[in-house]
Amino acid sequence: MFYRENGQFKTSYQADQQIFPIAQDRWAVLLLLAFAFLVVPFIASEYLFFSILIPFLIMALAALGVNVLVGYCGQITLGSGAFMAVGAYGAYNFFVRFPGMPLVPAVLLGGLCATAFGVLFGLPSLRVKGLYLAVATLAAQFFSDWMFLRIKWLTNDSASGSVSVANLQVFGLPIQSPEAKYLFCLAFLVVMALLVKNLVRSAIGREWMAIRDMDVAAAVIGIRPMYAKLTAFAVSSFIVGVAGALWAFVYLGAWEPSAFNVDLSFKLLFMVIIGGLGSVMGSMFGAAFIVVLPIFLNQFLPWLGGLFGMSFSTATASHVELMIFGALIVWFLIVEPHGLAKLWSVGKQKLRLWPFPH
Amino acid sequence: MAFFLETLLGGLMTGMLYSLVALGFVLIFKASGVFNFAQGAMVLFAALAMARFSEWIPGWLGLDSKVLANVLAFIVAGALMFVVAWLIEFLVLRHLVNQEGATLLMATLGITYFLEGVGQSLFGSDIYKIDIGMPKDPMFLLEGMFQGGVLVNQEDLIAALIAAGLVAGLSLFFQKTKTGRALRAVADDHQAAQSIGIPLSRIWVIVWTVAGVVALVAGMIWGSKLGVQFSLTTVALRALPVVILGGLTSVPGAIIGGLIIGVGEKLSEVYLGPFVGGGIEIWFAYVLALVFLLFRPQGLFGEKIIDRV
Numbered sequence: 001m002f003y004r005e006n007g008q009f010k011t012s013y014q015a016d017q018q019i020f021p022i023a024q025d026r027w028a029v030l031l032l033l034a035f036a037f038l039v040v041p042f043i044a045s046e047y048l049f050f051s052i053l054i055p056f057l058i059m060a061l062a063a064l065g066v067n068v069l070v071g072y073c074g075q076i077t078l079g080s081g082a083f084m085a086v087g088a089y090g091a092y093n094f095f096v097r098f099p100g101m102p103l104v105p106a107v108l109l110g111g112l113c114a115t116a117f118g119v120l121f122g123l124p125s126l127r128v129k130g131l132y133l134a135v136a137t138l139a140a141q142f143f144s145d146w147m148f149l150r151i152k153w154l155t156n157d158s159a160s161g162s163v164s165v166a167n168l169q170v171f172g173l174p175i176q177s178p179e180a181k182y183l184f185c186l187a188f189l190v191v192m193a194l195l196v197k198n199l200v201r202s203a204i205g206r207e208w209m210a211i212r213d214m215d216v217a218a219a220v221i222g223i224r225p226m227y228a229k230l231t232a233f234a235v236s237s238f239i240v241g242v243a244g245a246l247w248a249f250v251y252l253g254a255w256e257p258s259a260f261n262v263d264l265s266f267k268l269l270f271m272v273i274i275g276g277l278g279s280v281m282g283s284m285f286g287a288a289f290i291v292v293l294p295i296f297l298n299q300f301l302p303w304l305g306g307l308f309g310m311s312f313s314t315a316t317a318s319h320v321e322l323m324i325f326g327a328l329i330v331w332f333l334i335v336e337p338h339g340l341a342k343l344w345s346v347g348k349q350k351l352r353l354w355p356f357p358h
Numbered sequence: 359m360a361f362f363l364e365t366l367l368g369g370l371m372t373g374m375l376y377s378l379v380a381l382g383f384v385l386i387f388k389a390s391g392v393f394n395f396a397q398g399a400m401v402l403f404a405a406l407a408m409a410r411f412s413e414w415i416p417g418w419l420g421l422d423s424k425v426l427a428n429v430l431a432f433i434v435a436g437a438l439m440f441v442v443a444w445l446i447e448f449l450v451l452r453h454l455v456n457q458e459g460a461t462l463l464m465a466t467l468g469i470t471y472f473l474e475g476v477g478q479s480l481f482g483s484d485i486y487k488i489d490i491g492m493p494k495d496p497m498f499l500l501e502g503m504f505q506g507g508v509l510v511n512q513e514d515l516i517a518a519l520i521a522a523g524l525v526a527g528l529s530l531f532f533q534k535t536k537t538g539r540a541l542r543a544v545a546d547d548h549q550a551a552q553s554i555g556i557p558l559s560r561i562w563v564i565v566w567t568v569a570g571v572v573a574l575v576a577g578m579i580w581g582s583k584l585g586v587q588f589s590l591t592t593v594a595l596r597a598l599p600v601v602i603l604g605g606l607t608s609v610p611g612a613i614i615g616g617l618i619i620g621v622g623e624k625l626s627e628v629y630l631g632p633f634v635g636g637g638i639e640i641w642f643a644y645v646l647a648l649v650f651l652l653f654r655p656q657g658l659f660g661e662k663i664i665d666r667v
Contacts, residue, residue: 076460128651129663131393131459135602136651138595139644150635216665262595266467273464319479326471333465334453 003351019197036186041179047303049178051295057185058247060287063271064189064196064280065239067222070269071277072200073232074212075125075133079140080240080268082121085260086247087241088115089148089155092163096156103168103175106189114241115234117144122233126226129215141262164254181250188246192239197280199235208232209278240268274332276341283341286305293328297321364509365628371514374521378576379597380604380612381525382569385594387606389546389565390451391620393459397468398594399473400570403442405586406477407435409486428490439570442473446561446637458645474591483588488581516580525613526573528568532609537564545607596640597655599647605660615647615658623648 003024020026044053066080071228091110102211104311121140128136139181148154155161175184199205207228210218219225248255267290274287301317301324336343350357379401412431415461421427446469455464532538543551544561552558577586580593600619604611624644656663 070460076463124648124652128648128655131463131606132602132651132655132657134393134460134463135598136644136648138598139641139648142641142644146637146641150637214667217667248508269460270464270467273460277460316479317485319475319483321475322471323475323479326468326473326475329468330450330465330472333457333461333468337454337457337461353376 003348005352009086009290015114015356019194019201031086033190037183041182044178044182044206046178052184052292054178054185054251056288056291057182057189058243058251059271059291060270061185061189061192061246062190062240062243063275063283063287065236065241065243066268066271067275067283068196068200068208068239069232069236070272071148071279071282072205072212073208073229073236074227075122075232075270076130076346077137077236078134078262078265078269079121079137079144081260081262081265082140083114083118083240083248084239084244084264085144085148086117087244087257088225088260089163090114090241091245091249092165093154095165096163103170103249105250107242110245111238113240114244115238118237118241119131119234120246122237125229125233138262140324141265145257145261160256162254162256165249165321165352166253168249182187185246185250188242192242193280196235197238199236201281204228204231212278218354270329274329274339276339276344279339279341281344282339282341285344289340293325294321297324363428365624367510367513369621369624370617371511371518371620372624373617374518374613375419375576375599375616376593376597376600376620377522377580377591377613377616378524378572378579380600380616381528381609382572382576383597383601384604384606384609384612385528385565385569385572387601388609389541390452390544390562391460391548392466393606394569395463395594396469397569397573397597398591399470399477400442400573400588401577401580402588403473403477403577403592404435404439404570404574405488405581405590406481406486406580407438408432408574409488409581409586410481411435412488413486424489433481435574436571440567440573443566443570444563446566447559452559472589474588478588486581486586488578488586490578490582495568513583517583520575520579524572525609528572529609532569541565559629564577597641599643602657603647603650605657607661608657608659609658618650619643619646643664 003022005022005024008021008023010021015021018026020029040053062080064082066077069075070079087110089110090113091106093227094109095103095106117140121137121143124136125133152158155163170184173180175181200208207218207223208231210221211225211228211232212222215225218228244260248259252259271286271290273285273286274289275284276282298317298321301320379397382397382400383394386392386397386662403630408431412427415430415434416422416427419430419662421430450469452478454462457465532542540551540556540561541564543554543556544558548558551561576593577590578591597616600612600615602615603619604613604615623639623643623646626646627639630642631638650658654660
């Protein structure tokens with residue numbers, strides 16, 4: 001009833017090529033953005049900001065980056081945690097070593113460091129494919145773990161690689177309050193999401209998808225695999241690096257190399273697969289799922305235990321959480337292997353016919 | 359020279375242990391095309407079961423023979439791995455037939471979390487000991503040739519022998535028994551195997567059980583060396599370069615890959631490590647595997663990957 005595109009005629013190529021061709025989608029996205037920018041900062045509590053909203057925004061950004069590589073270009077990577085680490089420590093070095101370096105350029109330069117690192121570790125993808133590549137990208141992960149622990153220059157000679165930043169500001173406005181941090185991350189996410197949305201429907205995005213679907217066939221019709229794969233690695237690791245810098249600067253404030261360990265890489269891949277491969281929207285869904293689920297379990301289990309008159313020790317509770325987390329992921333993969341984005345599009349399809357299905 | 363030989367032998371023996379874990383990966387990948395990230399969690403789970411049952415069983419049955427307790431614990435833990443294998447097949451794999459590799463990989467990661475949680479809440483999360491009576495004393499070889507001889511850890515030597523025995527047993531099982539022949543048929547071609555009446559689901563349970571028993575042996579040996587603790591799961595991450603180096607589908611590849619990685623790791627740590635600050639073992643193994651992959655993308659002994667449009 002509400003979600004129909006009947007009567008929306010496109011009379012120019014420009015109108016036909018909009019990001020959201022359906023008017024309802026456009027309005028929904030605009031409303032969502034207005035809500036996120038104008039309403040949420042006034043109604044959310046500090047707890048909500050720090051434990052859900054800010055982690056969600058940054059992880060959604062990282063998942064978006066991983067999705068470019070895994071979902072659009074088909075190169076499975078388990079090294080995204082390393083790209084985040086390089087982004088974080090790269091930005092840190094620029095921020096600390098150049099006095100007066102503003103925050104935004106430092107974050108973007110951190111992203112560029114991650115790009116260089118990502119392209120370097122993307123080189124094997126020209127020879128190695130599929131699961132072999134997935135395992136090979138773990139090399140990046142372990143190399144970065146080692147690099148930031150042992151090479152003192154990279155961490156400004158701090159012990160065990162733990163560093164911290166303070167006094168963040170943009171154009172003289174301090175990024176201290178939860179609202180400011182939230183808006184800062186949200187702005188990054190919106191800009192990057194727009195960038196990715198446009199990239200994947202341009203020529204380069206089509207090349208990535210051709211490589212993903214069948215790389216030999218793509219090469220035969222004249223797509224350069226090297227160019228396509230390396231650009232995918234570059235774009236992906238840039239976004240993931242920026243997310244890493246934000247995670248370190250805005251969310252953690254003080255961090256050490258183990259903040260970006262192999263578990264984080266796995267989680268990012270989970271987000272992409274649970275959210276939906278090759279979907280910008282899916283990255284956000286996946287990030288929301290993985291960020292909220294542990295918090296939900298953490299709150300819900302003691303309550304459930306109390307209902308049956310049991311009380312868990314913290315160790316047991318964390319094991320049970322781990323169990324349920326694993327089981328839910330498996331269950332989810334079985335029920336909807338194409339991810340939340342698929343559910344979303346099925347829902348939209350249903351909505352078009354509602355309330356008069358055939 | 360003696361020092362070099364010592365390092366080399368140490369590397370070979372560690373490598374043998376890596377191949378044990380790698381073997382589990384290869385068995386499952388060959389038979390079901392699943393890249394089983396849960397192998398590390400299975401090692402932990404099996405080792406925990408073994409350690410705890412060998413503690414509990416003497417109390418339950420009133421035995422005081424250590425050997426008997428260990429043997430019984432091994433059997434019970436093996437049975438438990440069969441149950442785990444059956445559950446994985448029944449609850450997970452069966453529903454994910456024909457899914458993409460990445461989805462299956464993620465599903466095994468989910469299984470990893472689950473097994474880690476179950477293992478630790480059933481058996482506890484402290485550090486436990488497995489005592490299967492391995493001699494701990496070092497041994498000196500070739501004392502006539504070098505001054506002081508070459509120091510070899512007896513424990514490592516026995517572990518390597520057990521590993522070699524297991525591999526020999528497995529190849530006999532694969533080559534000579536009827537089930538082994540069915541397993542090889544499934545590995546070759548799922549559909550063809552199914553069409554001549556080999557029940558796929560039963561084969562998968564068998565393969566996961568075999569991988570579980572391999573994990574049990576690996577967990578037993580690693581556990582008696584390092585103690586059974588959560589960090590045992592990282593052994594799987596150290597065995598991954600072995601798998602891709604040797605080729606995902608090759609049992610001999612897992613062995614030879616293990617030896618190469620073991621030796622490469624030890625030699626690099628000893629001769630290269632001091633120049634760059636040490637601790638390079640783990641990423642060096644991956645880089646070593648990567649260099650091999652650049653020349654043979656399917657691993658040393660993997661089946662050649664043929665791309666057709």
